[in-house]
Amino acid sequence: QKEVEQNSGxxxxxxxxxxxxxxxxxxxxxxSFFWYRxxxxxxxxxxxxxxxxxxxxDGRFTAQLNKASQYVSLLIRDSQPSDSATYLCAVRGYNQxxxxxxxxxxxxxxxx
Amino acid sequence: DTAVSQTPKYLVTQMGxxxxxxxxxxxxxxxxxxxxxxxxxxxxxxxxxxxxxLIINETVPNRxxxxxxxxxxxxxxxxxxxxxxxxxxxxASSLFQGLAGTSYEQYFGPGTRLTVT
Numbered sequence: 001q002k003e004v005e006q007n008s009g010x011x012x013x014x015x016x017x018x019x020x021x022x023x024x025x026x027x028x029x030x031x032s033f034f035w036y037r038x039x040x041x042x043x044x045x046x047x048x049x050x051x052x053x054x055x056x057x058d059g060r061f062t063a064q065l066n067k068a069s070q071y072v073s074l075l076i077r078d079s080q081p082s083d084s085a086t087y088l089c090a091v092r093g094y095n096q097x098x099x100x101x102x103x104x105x106x107x108x109x110x111x112x
Numbered sequence: 113d114t115a116v117s118q119t120p121k122y123l124v125t126q127m128g129x130x131x132x133x134x135x136x137x138x139x140x141x142x143x144x145x146x147x148x149x150x151x152x153x154x155x156x157x158x159x160x161x162x163x164x165x166l167i168i169n170e171t172v173p174n175r176x177x178x179x180x181x182x183x184x185x186x187x188x189x190x191x192x193x194x195x196x197x198x199x200x201x202x203x204a205s206s207l208f209q210g211l212a213g214t215s216y217e218q219y220f221g222p223g224t225r226l227t228v229t
Binding site: 031032034036038042043044045046049051086088092098099100101102104105 | 143145152153154155156157160167168202206208209215216217218219220221222223
């Protein structure tokens with residue numbers, strides 16, 4: 001079992017729709033969770049971090065964390081073509097210092 | 113203005129050569145990282161330094177040797193390059209995260225695309 005798993009996609013949504021990206025992790029005591037966006041040929045860009053159960057909203061982005069189910073998701077409301085990118089889920093485990101474990105990424109395509 | 117910078121951006125070299133990648137950050141962070149992203153876009157940590165001290169050392173061939181002259185700089189030297197070393201190497205930085213302490217966000221540099229022929 002992979003430590004952090006994401007649907008590889010591609011996920012295709014029409015412009016203006018809600019894009020839902022999912023991530024599961026295997027280490028039950030993981031502490032911190034991050035979503036990065038990576039455009040083709042560019043570096044990962046941090047867009048959300050979440051540390052406790054529930055929802056965290058930032059503009060059009062909402063991160064949701066459910067530690068009991070070992071599940072973290074990212075919702076993008078009113079998706080725009082500029083949101084088309086690969087979204088990377090990253091998890092920091094307990095007693096792992098700064099070590100982040102990344103999922104394989106989900107490619108999102110927003111169609112005009 | 114650049115937060116985390118890397119040089120060079122592209123590196124093309126032949127098998128068996130030795131090469132170095134440099135990274136610098138001006139964010140005031142004290143911890144820096146090297147990540148490798150393979151052709152399938154999978155991103156994996158290699159090393160981390162905190163204030164010039166190696167704190168994370170993943171299972172990486174000992175042909176790879178990181179060096180941190182100070183907390184704002186982290187270099188990666190690779191000896192005897194192999195075809196499988198071809199990847200994008202990203203440097204990142206953050207404030208220090210203790211084993212179970214506060215999480216700080218990591219910020220990535222632009223990457224160095226290494227191609228070994």
